[in-house]
Amino acid sequence: MSKIVKRQFRNQKLKGKPLGFLLVILAWSLAMGLAMASHVQGVPPTSSEVGTVDVVPPQQRLGQELYLENCSTCHIPLPPAVFPTQTWKNLLEDSQHYGVQIKPLVDPPRILVWRYLSAFSRPQLLEDEQIPYRVGSSRYFRALHPQVKLPKPIQIGSCVTCHPSASDFNFRRLSPEWE
Numbered sequence: 001m002s003k004i005v006k007r008q009f010r011n012q013k014l015k016g017k018p019l020g021f022l023l024v025i026l027a028w029s030l031a032m033g034l035a036m037a038s039h040v041q042g043v044p045p046t047s048s049e050v051g052t053v054d055v056v057p058p059q060q061r062l063g064q065e066l067y068l069e070n071c072s073t074c075h076i077p078l079p080p081a082v083f084p085t086q087t088w089k090n091l092l093e094d095s096q097h098y099g100v101q102i103k104p105l106v107d108p109p110r111i112l113v114w115r116y117l118s119a120f121s122r123p124q125l126l127e128d129e130q131i132p133y134r135v136g137s138s139r140y141f142r143a144l145h146p147q148v149k150l151p152k153p154i155q156i157g158s159c160v161t162c163h164p165s166a167s168d169f170n171f172r173r174l175s176p177e178w179e
Helices: 003-037 058-071 085-093 109-120 139-144 156-161
Strands: none
Touching: 058 109, 085 109
């Protein structure tokens, strides 16, 4: 065979390979996508099933459970979003809890609770703003309650007036007057 025919034959062999390679990559991608889709944890819960303000991912659930277990023994646990992150940090580190001496959490439960609270609280954006320790002085709390005439002073126990399931950490369910 002449060199020209051999070169054309070689070029024709190479032309089919990139297409075959792309087909193999496409088939592999489809197979991996289907395999990954089969491991998805079903349908996301509806708002009535969630109960809390935010859907908590699996890696944060243990921290939420520990938070609820430790805080709900004395009062209604508040959603992390009502305070800035710095307030939660200070509350976790302080043994004086609103005038009551408590035993602070120790690691590793403290770390898990902190990860949950810091993931779902909001950063303190204003530098000159004081860190709030009462819900009534938290601008986040007030922002979550627009057009609500809040009692003075705001007591955590009064949450059940508008949120009848607050003691179950369900702040989505509202009393009929607010529905």
